[in-house]
C-alpha cells in the first residue's frame with residue numbers, strides 16, 4: 444500500500460521538474476514533486492544560473508564604478524569591494540527565487556514530497572525524508588528530472604576549499620590572488636570573469652585549441668581577445684595532468700594536449716569546470732526498467748519517453764544542451780503530453796547565452812556546423828561600433844552575425860557578441876521558431892535607438908544592404 448497516489452510524480456525540482464509539475468497541475472493532473480534538497484529550484488536556482496548571475500551582476504557594477512563611470516562624466520570616490528555583502532546579495536537573490544517556487548507549488552496545489560526518491564517498482568517510488576523515514580507513493584506516470592552534477596578530472600580531488608567546483612567558486616570567502624580555471628566553457632568564463640573583476644589573476648587552461656567549443660568559431664575567437672584585454676590569461680591546447688592542494692596553495696602540472704614538455708602552475712584556488720554529468724545516483728532505475736546510455740543519460744525515444752513507457756525524463760539528465768530553459772521547455776512538453784495534448788520543443792530554436800561582459804548569445808546553427816552539413820548559406824554582419832545606442836552606452840565591442848539559407852533566405856543561426864546579447868537573442872530565437880527569413884527580420888520595424896537595431900542591420904546585411912555600415 445502506498446502512502447498516497449498521484450496522476451504524476453516528478454522527481455527533482457530544478458527548472459525542468461518544477462515547471463513540469465506546475466504545468467501538469469495547471470492541466471488538472473494530481474501532481475507531486477520529490478526534492479531531496481532543503482529548498483526547491485534545483486541546480487539552477489540554488490547553485491547555478493541564479494547565484495552566478497547575481498555575482499556577475501554585482502561584479503559588473505564594481506568594474507563599471509572602478510573603470511567606466513568616469514567616461515560618462517560620473518565621478519566617484521575610491522571604490523572598494525565588500526565581498527561579504529556581495530555574497531549576501533547572492534544568497535538573498537537565491538532565497539527569493541527558491542521560496543518563489545515553494546509559493547508557486549502551493550498556489551498550483553503541487554505536493555512537495557521532501558526527501559530522496561528511489562524507484563521501488565514500475566509504478567512506485569520510495570521517498571526517504573530528511574529524518575530517515577521512508578514513505579511510498581504511486582503514480583500513473585513519472586517524470587525523471589534529476590539533473591546533473593559537476594565532474595572532475597582523474598586524480599584531481601575537489602575539496603571545495605582550494606580545488607573547487609562551480610559551487611565552491613560561488614562562495615569563495617576571500618578573493619584569490621591567482622585562480623586557475625580548468626575548462627574554457629560556460630562556467631569557466633563566467634566564474635573566471637567574476638573573480639577577475641574582483642582583482643584575481645585568472646588563467647584559463649583549456650584542452651581544445653579554442654574557448655567555447657560549441658559556439659561559433661568567429662565569436663569565440665573575438666571573445667577570447669576581449670577577455671584577454673580584460674586581463675584574463677588563456678592556455679589553449681593544454682591539459683592539466685595533476686593538481687595537488689596544500690593548506691595554502693595548489694600546484695598544477697600542465698602539458699600540451701598533444702603531448703610534450705610538462706610545466707607547473709601555482710594557484711591559490713583551482714576551479715574545475717570541465718562539464719557536468721547526468722545525475723541518477725540512488726534512483727534505482729533498474730527497478731522500473733529505465734535504461735541509460737553510454738554517457739549515463741536516461742535514454743529516451745526523442746519524445747522524452749524512457750524505456751519504461753509511463754516514465755518520462757527531461758532536462759540535464761537526458762541528451763541535449765544542459766540549459767535551464769531547455770529543461771523548462773521539455774517540462775512543459777511532457778506535462779502537456781501527459782494531459783493528452785501534443786507537447787513539442789524546437790531544439791533548433793534553443794538559445795545559448797554566456798553572461799560575461801560582453802555577453803555571447805547564439806541560436807540555431809554555427810558556421811562550422813553549416814559547413815560540415817554542406818549547407819549553402821549567406822552571412823550578414825553588423826558591428827556595434829556602428830550602432831548609436833551602443834555608442835551612447837560605451838558598449839561598442841562585438842557584432843551580430845545572421846546566417847541565412849542561400850536559396851530560401853530562412854534564418855539558420857544568429858550569433859551575437861555584445862552588451863545584452865542574451866536579451867537580444869530572444870527575437871532571433873522567435874525568428875528561428877517561426878521559420879522567418881532574414882528579410883522578415885530586416886523588414887520588421889525595430890525601435891530606435893536600441894541595440895536590437897544591430898540585429899535588423901545584420902539581417903539587411905545578408906542581402907548586402909545595411910543602412911548604417
Ligand code: FAD
Pocket residue numbers: 454455456457458459460461477478479480484485486487488490491492493495558559560561588589590591609610630722724725726757758759760764765766767768769770798
Ligand atoms: P537540476 O536543476 O539539476 O535539478 C535536479 C534536482 O533534482 C536537484 O535539485 C536535485 O537535488 C534533485 N534530485 C536529484 N536526484 C533526486 C532524487 N533521487 N530524489 C529527489 N530529488 C532528486 N543554465 C542556463 O540556462 N543559464 C544559466 O545561466 C546557467 N548557469 C549555470 C551556472 C552554473 C554554475 C551551473 C552549475 C549551471 C548553470 N546552468 C545554466 C545550467 C542549469 O543549471 C541546468 O541546465 C538546469 O539546472 C537543469 O535543470 P534540471 O531540472 O534538469 O536539473
Ligand code: NAD
Pocket residue numbers: 596625626627628629630631633648649650651654655656681682683715716717718719764765766795796797798
Ligand atoms: P562546458 O561544456 O561549457 O565547458 C567545459 C570546457 O572544458 C570545454 O571547453 C572543454 O573543452 C573543456 N575541457 C574538458 N576537459 C578538459 C580538460 N581535461 N582540460 C581542460 N579543459 C577541458 O562545461 P561547464 O563550463 O563545466 O558547464 C557545464 C554546463 O553547465 C554547460 O555545458 C552548460 O550547459 C551549463 N551552464 C550554462 C551556463 C549558461 O547558460 N550561461 C552557465 C554555466 C553552466
